Amino acid sequence: xxxxxxxxxxxxxxxxxxxxxxxxxxxxxxxxxxxxxxxxxxxxxxxxxxxxxxxxxxxxxxxxxxxxxxxxxxxxxxxxxxxxxxxxxxxxxxxxxxxxxxxxxxxxxxxxxxxxxxxxxxxxxxxxxxxxxxxxxxxxxxxxxxxxxxxxxxxxxxxxxxxxxxxxxxxxxxxxxxxxxxxxxxxxxxxxxxxxxxxxxxxxxxxxxxxxxxxxxxxxxxxxxxxxxxxxxxxxxxxxxxxxxxxxxxxxxxxxxxxxxxxxxxxxxxxxxxxxxxxxxxxxxxxxxxxxxxxxxxxxxxxxxxxxxxxxxxxxxxxxxxxxxxxxxxxxxxxxxxxxxxxxxxxxxxxxxxxxxxxxxxxxxxxxxxxxxxxxxxx
Amino acid sequence: xxxxxxxxxxxxxxxxxxxxxxxxxxxxxxxxxxxxxxxxxxxxxxxxxxxxxxxxxxxxxxxxxxxxxxxxxxxxxxxxxxxxxxxxxxxxxxxxxxxxxxxxxxxxxxxxxxxxxxxxxxxxxxxxxxxxxxxxxxxxxxxxxxxxxxxxxxxxxxxxxxxxxxxxxxxxxxxxxxxxxxxxxxxxxxxxxxxxxxxxxxxxxxxxxxxxxxxxxxxxxxxxxxxxxxxxxxxxxxxxxxxxxxxxxxxxxxxxxxxxxxxxxxxxxxxxxxxxxxxxxxxxxxxxxxxxxxxxxxxxxxxxxxxxxxxxxxxxxxxxxxxxxxxxxxxxxxxxxxxxxxxxxxxxxxxxxxxxxxxxxxxxxxxxxxxxxxxxxxxxxxxxxxxxxxxxxxxxxxxxxxxxxxxxxxxxxxxxxxxxxxxxxxxxxxxxxxxxxxxxxxxxxxxxxxxxxxxxxxxxxxxxxxxxxxxxxxxxxxxxxxxxxxxxxxxxxxxxxxxxxxxxxxxxxxxxxxxxxxxx
Numbered sequence: 001x002x003x004x005x006x007x008x009x010x011x012x013x014x015x016x017x018x019x020x021x022x023x024x025x026x027x028x029x030x031x032x033x034x035x036x037x038x039x040x041x042x043x044x045x046x047x048x049x050x051x052x053x054x055x056x057x058x059x060x061x062x063x064x065x066x067x068x069x070x071x072x073x074x075x076x077x078x079x080x081x082x083x084x085x086x087x088x089x090x091x092x093x094x095x096x097x098x099x100x101x102x103x104x105x106x107x108x109x110x111x112x113x114x115x116x117x118x119x120x121x122x123x124x125x126x127x128x129x130x131x132x133x134x135x136x137x138x139x140x141x142x143x144x145x146x147x148x149x150x151x152x153x154x155x156x157x158x159x160x161x162x163x164x165x166x167x168x169x170x171x172x173x174x175x176x177x178x179x180x181x182x183x184x185x186x187x188x189x190x191x192x193x194x195x196x197x198x199x200x201x202x203x204x205x206x207x208x209x210x211x212x213x214x215x216x217x218x219x220x221x222x223x224x225x226x227x228x229x230x231x232x233x234x235x236x237x238x239x240x241x242x243x244x245x246x247x248x249x250x251x252x253x254x255x256x257x258x259x260x261x262x263x264x265x266x267x268x269x270x271x272x273x274x275x276x277x278x279x280x281x282x283x284x285x286x287x288x289x290x291x292x293x294x295x296x297x298x299x300x301x302x303x304x305x306x307x308x309x310x311x312x313x314x315x316x317x318x319x320x321x322x323x324x325x326x327x328x329x330x331x332x333x334x335x336x337x338x339x340x341x342x343x344x345x346x347x348x349x350x351x352x353x354x355x356x357x358x359x360x361x362x363x364x365x366x367x368x369x370x371x372x373x374x375x376x377x378x379x
Numbered sequence: 380x381x382x383x384x385x386x387x388x389x390x391x392x393x394x395x396x397x398x399x400x401x402x403x404x405x406x407x408x409x410x411x412x413x414x415x416x417x418x419x420x421x422x423x424x425x426x427x428x429x430x431x432x433x434x435x436x437x438x439x440x441x442x443x444x445x446x447x448x449x450x451x452x453x454x455x456x457x458x459x460x461x462x463x464x465x466x467x468x469x470x471x472x473x474x475x476x477x478x479x480x481x482x483x484x485x486x487x488x489x490x491x492x493x494x495x496x497x498x499x500x501x502x503x504x505x506x507x508x509x510x511x512x513x514x515x516x517x518x519x520x521x522x523x524x525x526x527x528x529x530x531x532x533x534x535x536x537x538x539x540x541x542x543x544x545x546x547x548x549x550x551x552x553x554x555x556x557x558x559x560x561x562x563x564x565x566x567x568x569x570x571x572x573x574x575x576x577x578x579x580x581x582x583x584x585x586x587x588x589x590x591x592x593x594x595x596x597x598x599x600x601x602x603x604x605x606x607x608x609x610x611x612x613x614x615x616x617x618x619x620x621x622x623x624x625x626x627x628x629x630x631x632x633x634x635x636x637x638x639x640x641x642x643x644x645x646x647x648x649x650x651x652x653x654x655x656x657x658x659x660x661x662x663x664x665x666x667x668x669x670x671x672x673x674x675x676x677x678x679x680x681x682x683x684x685x686x687x688x689x690x691x692x693x694x695x696x697x698x699x700x701x702x703x704x705x706x707x708x709x710x711x712x713x714x715x716x717x718x719x720x721x722x723x724x725x726x727x728x729x730x731x732x733x734x735x736x737x738x739x740x741x742x743x744x745x746x747x748x749x750x751x752x753x754x755x756x757x758x759x760x761x762x763x764x765x766x767x768x769x770x771x772x773x774x775x776x777x778x779x780x781x782x783x784x785x786x787x788x789x790x791x792x793x794x795x796x797x798x799x800x801x802x803x804x805x806x807x808x809x810x811x812x813x814x815x816x817x818x819x820x821x822x823x824x825x826x827x828x829x830x831x832x833x834x835x836x837x838x839x840x841x842x843x844x845x846x847x848x849x850x851x852x853x854x855x856x857x858x859x860x861x862x863x864x865x866x867x868x869x870x871x872x873x874x875x876x877x878x879x880x881x882x883x884x885x886x887x888x889x890x891x892x893x894x895x896x897x898x899x
Contacts, residue, residue, distance in 0.1 A: 055494035058449065062490050066482035068456055073479040076471025076547070083460025083467070084846040090461055091856040095863050098450040102867055105446040109874055152714045154546045155465055157847045240545050332472045333542070333549040340479060347483040354514075355487075358495050361502050376887040378498070 005238040007337040011074045012314070012327040014344065016307050018070055022063035023299040024184070029057040031185015033100070033127030034178065036120055039189060039200040046120055047108060047371045047378065052192040054104055054379035055362050059355060061100070073340055075330040077243065078315050081156045085145045088162040089133050096129035108379050127185075128178055135177025138306055139170040139219075142226055142255055144318030151244055159319055169222060176215040180299060183208040187279055187295040191288045194365045205283050205291065209276035212298065216273055223309070228254020229316050229324055241329040248321040255309045265308055272301035387845045389853040390462040393860070395827070397454045399820055400864055404448035406819050409523060409570055410577015410612070411441045412516035415496075417604050419512050423505045432890070433601055434512070436883045437581060438496065440875060445493060447871050454860065462853065466834050466844035472549045473539045473556060474529055481525035489518025523573070524566050531562025534826070535628035536835050541730055543713045548838060561628060564619070565826075571616035572822065575782055576815035578609025582789060583812035584879055586805040589798070593892040597883050603793055610786035617779045629695075630836035634829035636689045637765045638772045640664040644688040654773065657765040662690060689762055696735065696761040700754055703736025705729040707746040734838040735761075741842050763831040771821040771828075778818040785811055 002010070032053045040046030072079045083090060099122040107119035146160040186208055189201035233247035251257070259265050275298030282290035310316070315325040331337060371378055415434050422430035456478065459467050467475075492515045499508055532539075538555025539548045550556070582605035588598035635641075640657040641649065642664065648671075655667035706729035712722045729736075738760055739746045742753040749757070785808060792798045798805075830836060834844040883891040 055498040056491075058493055059487060059491035061449075062482060062487045065453070065456060065486055066479065068460075069475065069479035069482045072456075072459065072467065072471050073475030076468050076475060079460045079471055079475070080464035080467040080846075083457065084462070084464040084848055087461050087846070087848050087852050088855060090457055091859060094454055094457055095859055097453055098863055098867065101446040101449040102870070105442050106870065106874055109443075109878070152711060153465075154468060155847065156468070240542070242545060332475070333545070336472045336476060336550045339550065339553050340476060343480055344483065347480075351483065351487045351491075355491055358491055361495060361499060376885070 001338065002341075003238055004240075004334045004337075007334060007341065008237070008327055008331045010341060011070075011331065011337055012307075012311075014341075015067065015070055015074060016304060018063060018067040020300045020303050022060075022067055023181070023303055024296045025060040025063050026057070027131075027181040027184040027299055028188035029053045029060050029100075029185070030127035030131050031181045031183065032189055033103075033123040033185070034131070034182045035185050035189065035201065035204060036124055036127075038204065039197050040120075041196075043113070043116060044368045044371050045195075045197050046116075048193055048195070048197045048366050048368055049189060050104065050107065050123070050379050051366045051371065052189060056358065057104065058101070059358070061097075070340070070344075074332050074337060075314065075325070075327075076332060077154075077330045078325050081147050081149075081325065082145070082315050084156065085147050085158055086137055086165070089137060089165055093130045093133040096126050096133075099123065099126035104379055127181070131178040131181045132174040135174035136165060136170040138177070138303075139173025140165050140167075141306075141310060141316060142223065142228075143167065143169060144229070144316040144321070144324070146319045147317050148320035148323040149244060154242070169219075169226070172215065172219060172222070176212065176219060176302075179208055179211045179215060180295075180302065183212050183276060183279070184295045184299055187283070187292040190283055191292045192365055194367045198365075202283050206280050209280040212276045213273060216269075216302065220269060220273075223255050226255060227251065228257065228309075229313055229321055230254050230257065231312060231326060234326075234328065237328045240333065243325055243329040244322055246322065246326070246329065248324055250321060258308055258311060268301050268308060269305040272298050272305055275301065386848060386850050386853055387842050389850055389857060390845045391841065393462065393853060393857050394458060396857075397451065397458065397860060397864075398827070399823060400868075401448070401451040401455055402819060402823060403816060403868075404444050404451060405523070406573035406576035406815065407444045407580060408441070408448050408519050409573025410575065410608075411437060411444070411580065412512075412519045412577075413574060414577050414581055414604060414608060415441060416509070416512050416516050417608060418601075419509050421604075423509050428890075429597060429600065432883055432886055432888060433597065433604075435500075435886055436597075437601070439878055439885060440580075442493075442497060443871060443874050443878065447867065449490070450867065451864070461856075462846055462848075463834070463844050464846035466839065468547060469839050469844070470536075470539075470548045470835055472547055473532060473536075476550065476553065477525045477529040477532070477556070481522055481529075485518050485521035485525060487518075489515055489522060492518065520570055523570050527566040527569055528557060528559065528562045530826075531559045531565050532556055533833075533835050534565075534830060535559055535561040535631060536838050541733060541838075543710055543726065546714070548835070561631060567619050568616060569822075571612050571619060572815065572819050574612035575609060575616055576819065578605045578612055578786065579782065579808075579811055579815045581605035582609055582786070583808045583810075586808035587879075588882060590802065590805050590809070594882055594884075597891065599798075602789070602798070606786055606789040606793055609782070610790050613779065613782040613786050617776075617783060620776075620779075628836060630830060630833055632687055633689075633692055633762060634768070634825070636687060636692060637763055637768045637829060638825060639686070640667075640765055640769050641686055641688045642690055644685055644691045646685060648683070649686040655769075657769045659762075659765050689765075693758050693762060697754065697758045699732040699735040700738060700757050702729045702732040703734065704739065704747050704749065705736075706731075706733040707736040707739075711747075734833070734835070734840070737843060738832065738840050741840070760832045763829055768825050768829050771824045775818045775821040775825065778814050778821075781811070782815065782818075 032049055036046055036049050040049050103119045103123040103126055107116055107123070146164065147156050147158050149156055183205065186201045186205040190198060190205060193201060227250050230249045230251055231246060232249045235241050235245050259269070275294045279291040279294035279298070282294060312326040312328060313324055314327055314330060317323040415438055418430050418433040418437065421427070422434060492511050495503070495511045496515050499511055503511065536548070537559050538550065538552035540551050541547070542549045581601050585598040585602040585605060588594050589602065639652055640655065642662045650669045650671040652664060653668045653670060655664040657664050705725060709722050709726035709729065710733065713726060736746055738757040739749045739753060741760070742756055743749050788804055789798070789808065792801050792804060832840050832842070834841050878885050884894045
């Protein structure tokens, strides 16, 4: 049986994996939705884009639901303090997410052009707004959130809300997230569509690749000027720790300390930076899978870079650094972490297997002709 | 009543509305998914195309409903973190587990295969597609299983223990959480209610086609599937009623007493109050009509166990609140770093009642300095308002009996080939389509309103569970979510009615009412 220390570390990694799964898989659904009004000029072209992701997007969204559920079970304090600190931002993301299931299913059930145009913009919103907000939320982690814990009850209280989260750094991170998922969507359209939609998607892929790389570089440079947190003193990491028992210090450029101390870690952000350029090259040579893999690597490496930079913090506090949550003191009990690890090890491979099978059954490009031939039953 | 500034009440209102709204879509998904499996299984076995068309048409309506279920389900998961932060911290160690397993085991399954159900018809063999439909149905039902295990734990929190160092409840046994009697009974009862909803939906719409004499072959076969499936489900939902789970756990006993407006403990077996007017102030039921023995049999499944009345329950709660004050006093000293044996012993002796002590926080933050008046207020709080439970329960049971009658007469008339002349039955079936929803929502009101003043029965009071956010934020979300829900609901109903009116002709096969014959 793995000890508590190892379990805490594994769950940090697993939650990162789930978030990466969400960014890669649901990322291209959101990206396609963001590109929908631009790659499709006619109704049929838009239906091509919608049906590229339509049959499988629902399963991809579960990565988000599962990531949230895993944080609830493995890091209850993060779930509590994080979700309530981001109250209005998350509620806004939710309201946009409502539009996706209904948008996909309802859009083509009526022929009225205004009805369809409405749902096209609804789908667009459902892709753009959550991507922006998740980016802003991750960006704000580097600035710290305004929460603290009461020492007796561990009840969390806050100073400040949504307006404080809409700061320049957060907004740039939001823009980065939206551009990155749009790039992911463009790569998926290049992989799965034909004709005019394919041509336009490829054009957008090149433009978005430049945008994503520049934003990434900008964020990386900006991080040098942000003060970071450092864990100065802590109890035995192999035991249950209360968040208020540690000593936390602030230092300039602190979020990049790991990269300075362990230079080979720089490979991860480097991969993120190079991904878009490689995707662009592959797309130009019509290596469709290569382009999609490269944008997926960018999504994964970006999230991993952020997680490494914050390590071992997962939810820093701005107003009371001692209340910041780390993977060592936000974790559930040892039994819960173990039970959840066993369940995940058993079930996740099965999920990946049948998801792979479904994608194989539904493989092949979507064309305007296919939409015409089955107009009544497709999205 | 609702003070507009009260975050707890606003969050409760938001949770209640979003949960009740979500459950407008869940039961139909649960029931309709198995009806799709039945129709498609008949198609695979007999090869008759009409059963394939039935699967696809009811599948279209399933899809319109499913989309809303997915959209509104997201709110419920996120809301624990956004609105119920202290709850999430206090019980996430246990409560988060079934939610995460639900995602892995069930939500992935249904969400991955729902797309293939719609778009896999030409890419899969008959048997493969039936397999996909079955996995979809299995996924929706497994989803209900894990959610109800989570909910069952709120009603009867077993397999967990309080840890004063981390200041939260922690898991001691997953199997105890899984095999929790309350959760298991709740699961069977809830999915069966879903099956009734699906069956009544298909029965009513088919009856409407029969009344209009259109697509008769299609409608009759659908009617038959719904009548058979519905009869079995309606009998199960009443026989396997949730009430049998009410004998375990302190708060479940309170709920039972409140549902029955049993103020006094009567010698076993207790009689049931069919109808009356609960008078909470005077602690009696006016104009009560009672049938002897029945309640004892239903609630305790025995003739010699008494059903404890509200007055006696309150006496027990007073003792537990006083003991909870001791537990809280010890806890404060433990948290402050005093780990002496005397303090630990005091905590161990009283910690089972800590939750009852926390009830006093509403009146005095320090708990230990509560006056006698405040203790009596907390004792009164342990009993939820009786009349909503009393009446919601009776509406639910009455409707359950009506469903058995409708499905029973429908199945019998079909078997005797006397359906067509019984137009009153067809009309009754059409009018009854919304009723399973009424029954299901009443059921949730009984289960969740009846759990008050707790979020976790006996462990964590509702007034402590909410996030310490501004009321203005909750107002904003309440208005935002409310208006989007309302808009989407109007759209959903419009589409649903439109496709019901179109009928199987919406499949564009050329074989149904209102379609041009295909050119040969």
